[in-house]
Amino acid sequence: MIEVKDIYKSFSGNEVLKGISGKFEEGVTNLIIGGSGSGKTTLLKCMVGLHQPDSGSVLYDGRDFTPMTYEQRIEVRKEIGMLFQGSALFDSMTVQDNIMFPLNMFTDQTRKEKIERVNFCLERVNLAGKNDLFPAELSGGMKKRVGIARAISMNPKYLFCDEPNSGLDPKTSIVIDELIQELTEEFKTTTIVVTHDMNSVMGIGDYILFLHEGKKFWEGSNKEIAHTDIKELNDFVFASRFMKAAKDKF
Amino acid sequence: MNFTNFGRYILLLKSVFRKPEKLKIYLKEIAKQMDYVGVGSLGLIAIISTFIGAVMTLQIAFQLVSDFIPKTIIGSVNRDSSILELSPTISAIVLAGKIGSAISSEIGSMRVTEQIDALEIMGINAPGYLILPKIISGITMVPMLVIISMFLSITGGYLGGSLSGAVTPAEYMQGITTDFNPYTITVALVKAFVFGFIITSVPAYEGFYVRGGALEVSQASTRAVVISCISILVCDYLVTQLLL
Numbered sequence: 001m002i003e004v005k006d007i008y009k010s011f012s013g014n015e016v017l018k019g020i021s022g023k024f025e026e027g028v029t030n031l032i033i034g035g036s037g038s039g040k041t042t043l044l045k046c047m048v049g050l051h052q053p054d055s056g057s058v059l060y061d062g063r064d065f066t067p068m069t070y071e072q073r074i075e076v077r078k079e080i081g082m083l084f085q086g087s088a089l090f091d092s093m094t095v096q097d098n099i100m101f102p103l104n105m106f107t108d109q110t111r112k113e114k115i116e117r118v119n120f121c122l123e124r125v126n127l128a129g130k131n132d133l134f135p136a137e138l139s140g141g142m143k144k145r146v147g148i149a150r151a152i153s154m155n156p157k158y159l160f161c162d163e164p165n166s167g168l169d170p171k172t173s174i175v176i177d178e179l180i181q182e183l184t185e186e187f188k189t190t191t192i193v194v195t196h197d198m199n200s201v202m203g204i205g206d207y208i209l210f211l212h213e214g215k216k217f218w219e220g221s222n223k224e225i226a227h228t229d230i231k232e233l234n235d236f237v238f239a240s241r242f243m244k245a246a247k248d249k250f
Numbered sequence: 251m252n253f254t255n256f257g258r259y260i261l262l263l264k265s266v267f268r269k270p271e272k273l274k275i276y277l278k279e280i281a282k283q284m285d286y287v288g289v290g291s292l293g294l295i296a297i298i299s300t301f302i303g304a305v306m307t308l309q310i311a312f313q314l315v316s317d318f319i320p321k322t323i324i325g326s327v328n329r330d331s332s333i334l335e336l337s338p339t340i341s342a343i344v345l346a347g348k349i350g351s352a353i354s355s356e357i358g359s360m361r362v363t364e365q366i367d368a369l370e371i372m373g374i375n376a377p378g379y380l381i382l383p384k385i386i387s388g389i390t391m392v393p394m395l396v397i398i399s400m401f402l403s404i405t406g407g408y409l410g411g412s413l414s415g416a417v418t419p420a421e422y423m424q425g426i427t428t429d430f431n432p433y434t435i436t437v438a439l440v441k442a443f444v445f446g447f448i449i450t451s452v453p454a455y456e457g458f459y460v461r462g463g464a465l466e467v468s469q470a471s472t473r474a475v476v477i478s479c480i481s482i483l484v485c486d487y488l489v490t491q492l493l494l
Contacts, residue, residue, distance in 0.1 A: 050367055077373035088364040102372045105271050160371075 007056035016042045018214040026190040029204045034211035040194045081151030083161040087143040089135040096131035099150045121149035141172035161193040265377040279383040288391035303403035304410025311416035324417045325425020332403035333434045341399045342445035346478035350453040354474035357457030358467035381454040392446030437493045452478045
């Protein structure tokens with residue numbers, strides 16, 4: 001479980017996060033949603049230590065991450081897998097080398113064992129046999145799936161996904177969402193997905209934290225989200241004509 | 251502002267020299283960088299050094315018009331200029347353009363495409379993994395390139411003098427072998443070591459802290475080359491004054 005307590009973060013006097021708190025349970029898909037500039041990616045980066053919060057704490061199964069030393073953080077980070085918005089695959093490496101990279105760095109496995117692990121991860125994301133391709137040879141959806149394969153290669157306890165559907169067609173987006181949900185349930189990871197994709201919200205949102213202008217406005221599940229009377233949340237969720245029309249059927 | 255940058259540069263270097271996560275992977279990366287910096291720059295350094303040596307001979311001969319000055323001086327002046335100044339400094343400035351811009355662009359692109367964040371999240375010391383192999387390759391391969399450059403510059407002088415008739419091969423050979431002070435080689439290698447460090451660390455710093463997109467990466471690359479060149483010239487003066 002990951003818990004954030006009263007997180008504040010500002011950049012050059014501009015307050016981006018204003019006291020965010022929330023609990024993200026393991027084995028369920030936790031979503032952080034909100035409009036552009038609402039602070040969801042900043043919150044994610046504070047959680048993984050890419051930004052240092054001005055105040056507040058981030059607890060990984062009770063371990064406070066924010067005051068940790070560099071060496072202590074490294075130990076926690078070995079338990080983290082992350083899928084980036086742009087996949088962040090290493091351009092100069094093949095798919096296999098990308099997935100094998102953390103294994104090379106942190107395990108003493110033999111090459112055979114590492115390749116077996118790579119093949120397992122690739123099969124899990126339905127990309128078996130794509131080991132020797134370079135990132136430049138992959139489609140957007142394939143890059144995301146390789147990003148997921150790399151993120152799960154070390155059997156992470158915590159999985160973070162930053163806008164996993166951005167730039168993908170609706171069908172591929174659903175494939176990625178379902179994959180994230182399957183992996184979360186299968187490996188009992190604490191999964192946190194930052195998104196503003198409403199298909200994801202309705203499809204896999206076991207727990208949803210809604211941010212607006214740096215504040216937590218609402219939390220709940222995808223079953224509850226359609227029945228709230230919070231204006232900001234309704235404006236966000238039912239912004240499209242399609243969602244407005246669908247609202248009556250919820 | 252410049253003090254802020256210098257402070258960040260020092261802090262980055264502190265991170266660079268942290269204990270590597272896995273030495274074997276770092277060694278592999280160092281070998282790759284040595285190949286790029288050393289072998290990859292050999293052709294360029296060879297061409298530049300040979301022509302600079304040849305041109306130097308012609309220019310020295312042009313200026314030494316007095317009958318009271320023996321032509322063997324051409325060889326001596328060419329040798330000392332090549333060893334002390336031309337080979338280390340010109341090579342370093344050329345390498346700052348070639349390698350410095352490449353390092354800055356590579357690391358800058360990795361920054362804007364979140365590849366550096368990905369390394370950090372994995373628990374890898376990104377400055378160490380990305381920059382340390384480049385610095386080690388710089389401080390080892392640039393001195394080697396400078397040694398080759400010295401040899402080729404003096405050889406270029408020989409060829410230029412012989413082909414133009416500005417100096418006979420015998421006079422030139424006598425010049426380069428007379429009153430040779432081996433200490434000049436030490437000075438040149440100290441310079442090459444310092445320049446190798448600058449050429450790799452300054453562009454790495456510029457690339458590492460890029461924010462934005464393609465435009466900012468290209469601006470960082472330009473800034474990296476300019477700052478490296480100025481730093482090379484300042485350090486050239488300081489090392490010369492300290493050691494000679």
